[in-house]
Amino acid sequence: MPSYLTIEAQLEGVTALQPTDTEENPYYYTFRVQCTSCRETHPNWVSFNRFEENEIPGSRGEANFVWKCRLCTKTHTASIVNGPNAYEAQEKQKAMNIIEMDCRGLEFIEFKPDGDWEAKGVDSTTTFSGIDLLEGEWYDYDEKKSEEVSIKEITWNISR
Template identity: 60%
Template sequence: MFSLALTAELNGVTNLRPRDTEDSPFWYTFTVQCTSCRETHPKPVAVNRFENNEMSGSRGEANFVWKCKNCKRESTASIKLGPKPYEHAEPPTRQSIIEFDCRGLEFTAFAPEGEWLADAIDSGTKFEGIDCLGEGEWFDYDEKANEEVSIKDLKWEIRRA
């Protein structure tokens, strides 16, 4: 089991999470490496928790099924728990966002592409369409609280759970 952990400085917002529903699934984008031959896939791969793919030989299903071009082994990954909102903390703390079960592969890097959501701490304002986390920061204004809100210093880490 592995988890994707986040550490971020949230100012005025909490519950940072991807927009991830069955009607609008979030595509978690990773760099993937074969654990058998250590070959890294040349392009990022995307996984969503609502899509299941058949494994060869009728062995079941997984959210992501990949056959390494180098060693020809089939590997799988399934999202087991997630997404869990990242909550505001002072100082910022590392928190697990999703957990996944990888068999024969490792996710080595994460790209926070896609739409994210957050809630204002004081006013309850809902912020949608946060899509620039790949740049490492986001700024907006909370009209109800008359203050700037932001997300900065994002650090992503893939860890063994």
């Protein structure tokens, strides 16, 4: 069943916000995970990237994330099938899908943006990298435009 990690944010002076996610420098997507069979929530945050494939026990398939629930002992999987997509600046902020995931037997219930993000200056060629969104907001200065830039009012959601 497809799941989507969505973001809604107030972008000032920047656009094309996305995780820094290349094969050489993969972004580790960090979530709280819950078993859909017994509703057990894993006690720790889990992280995975879209380039790493893990074997699924008892199957010929592979997935980005394989988890065996401690309570019901079922094995569940998730893979990133689309994305990451850039969040563009717009007049009225609205939610947009960053990644699409194929989740089987599990659901992600919370996201933690603990990695580097990047964005581009609006109307300038400035590239901002190493953006940290863990605090829920980010501020910088676009030298080429002589303006402050920011990302505020960030809301993460996981939808099905």
